[in-house]
Amino acid sequence: MPRTSAEDWPVSGRYPPERIPALPEGGPVVDLGHGLPPARLLRFPHDFPGGHPISRGMAHDMFASARPTLTPELMIRAYAAGIFPMSDGADDDSIFWVDPQRRGVFPLDRFHVSRSLSRRIRQGGFEIAINRDFGGVVEACADRPETWINADIFRTYTALQAMGQAHSVEVWIDGALAGGVFGVTLGAAFFGESMFSRQRDGSKLALVHLIERLRAGGFQLFDTQFTTTHLESLGAVEIPRAEYRRQLQLALASEADFFAMDRQRVQPSEQRSAQTS
Numbered sequence: 001m002p003r004t005s006a007e008d009w010p011v012s013g014r015y016p017p018e019r020i021p022a023l024p025e026g027g028p029v030v031d032l033g034h035g036l037p038p039a040r041l042l043r044f045p046h047d048f049p050g051g052h053p054i055s056r057g058m059a060h061d062m063f064a065s066a067r068p069t070l071t072p073e074l075m076i077r078a079y080a081a082g083i084f085p086m087s088d089g090a091d092d093d094s095i096f097w098v099d100p101q102r103r104g105v106f107p108l109d110r111f112h113v114s115r116s117l118s119r120r121i122r123q124g125g126f127e128i129a130i131n132r133d134f135g136g137v138v139e140a141c142a143d144r145p146e147t148w149i150n151a152d153i154f155r156t157y158t159a160l161q162a163m164g165q166a167h168s169v170e171v172w173i174d175g176a177l178a179g180g181v182f183g184v185t186l187g188a189a190f191f192g193e194s195m196f197s198r199q200r201d202g203s204k205l206a207l208v209h210l211i212e213r214l215r216a217g218g219f220q221l222f223d224t225q226f227t228t229t230h231l232e233s234l235g236a237v238e239i240p241r242a243e244y245r246r247q248l249q250l251a252l253a254s255e256a257d258f259f260a261m262d263r264q265r266v267q268p269s270e271q272r273s274a275q276t277s
Contacts, residue, residue, distance in 0.1 A: 015187045015252040020080045023048060029101065036226050037238065042083060042097035044070070070095060070152045072159045079184060079191055080252060082245055084225060087150035090142055095152060103244035104227035106192075108219065110235040111211045120201050121208065127172040128209045130262075134161045137168040137180040141194035149194070157193070160184055167258055169206045169213070171199075178202040181210055185258055189221040189251035190214055207234065217260040221251035 024047050029038045042048050070085065078084060083097040113121075138157055142149035149157075160166035168182040179202015181195035192210075195203040214222055223244075227236045239247075257263070 013187070014255050015076075015080050017249070017253065019077070020252070021048070021077055023081055023083065023099065035228075037100050037102040039101060040099040042099060044085065044095040044097055048078065048081070048083065048097050070156050072156055072163055072165070075156050075160060075184070076165065076186060079186055079189075080248075082241075082248055084191065085153055085156075086148040087153060088148075090147050090150055092150055093152065095150070098225075099241070100226065101241050102238045103241060104224035104231065104236055104238055105244065105247070106211070106222035106224055106231070106234075106236050108211060108215055108222055110237075111208075112233070112235040113208060114233075117201060117204055117208070121205065125173065126178065126205060128206070129170045129172055130259075131161065131168055132170055132172075133177055134158070134166070134168040134182065136177055137170060137182045137196070138194075140177065140180065140196040140198070141182065143196075157182070157184075169210045171202050171205045173199055173202075179204075179206050181206045183210075185219075185256070187252040188219050188254035188256035189223060189248060190219050190256075190258075191223045192225070204234075213258065213261050214256075216264075217257040218254070219251070219256045219258075220254060221247050223248075 024042070028040070030041050031038055075085065078097060083099045085095050086098050087093075087095050135158055138149065138154055141147075142154065157166050161168070165186065166182065166184045168180055170177060171179040176198075178199040179195070179197040181192060181203060183190050183192040185191075190210075195206060197203040211222070224231055224236050227238050
């Protein structure tokens with residue numbers, strides 16, 4: 001891990017309710033296919049932020065070419081409002097906001113570790129690192145035939161990581177990145193973005209550690225955006241949009257500490273050093 005002092009690890013402060021922008025009402029609901037739930041798609045930046053309503057011809061003009069740059073500040077406001085960005089591909093420079101009608105979440109007290117995964121954890125032979133190669137994790141998550149991560153989204157996540165608002169949990173085996181997951185923190189909410197595996201159970205090992213870290217840090221919401229059969233086997237569930245918004249508001253109003261687990265390890269040695277100095 002790049003940080004060695006507990007004082008350098010930021011605590012994710014609460015997000016003031018007055019800073020959460022309102023979303024436009026109405027608008028068509030789009031079938032995303034691939035087994036995903038229906039979702040409203042908001043044009044970037046026409047429908048958020050701002051007061052312009054969604055146009056009836058959104059499906060036609062959603063990808064207008066003239067637009068400002070996606071920024072970390074705008075991304076944070078979007079997450080606080082309950083939406084997230086996507087693109088149609090790595091080489092597609094358009095962006096749209098997604099507002100699913102049913103949201104995937106991981107109840108932090110219901111994560112299921114199978115017997116085979118428990119055996120793999122006991123076997124060891126891997127190392128967990130935090131933010132050692134954040135860019136490499138995002139690149140690996142985007143390295144697939146169909147991806148929603150384009151250059152603007154990639155740059156924005158990198159900027160959020162530099163601000164202490166995004167983190168990667170990485171699995172290293174024999175000095176190589178074998179799997180990982182990354183996401184954004186805001187208040188006591190963790191917005192899981194994507195994960196990948198280069199070796200068997202790579203992403204699962206990262207996910208197990210992430211759950212433990214979120215529990216230790218007092219997080220209340222683990223947002224997976226959508227669910228898959230794989231995530232559901234580990235305990236993920238779908239909840240209605242209204243229930244998600246309720247849980248999100250509670251999480252944003254609370255504080256959490258992504259590095260609480262590390263602080264507990266570092267502080268005793270720091271205290272001993274202070275006593276002997």
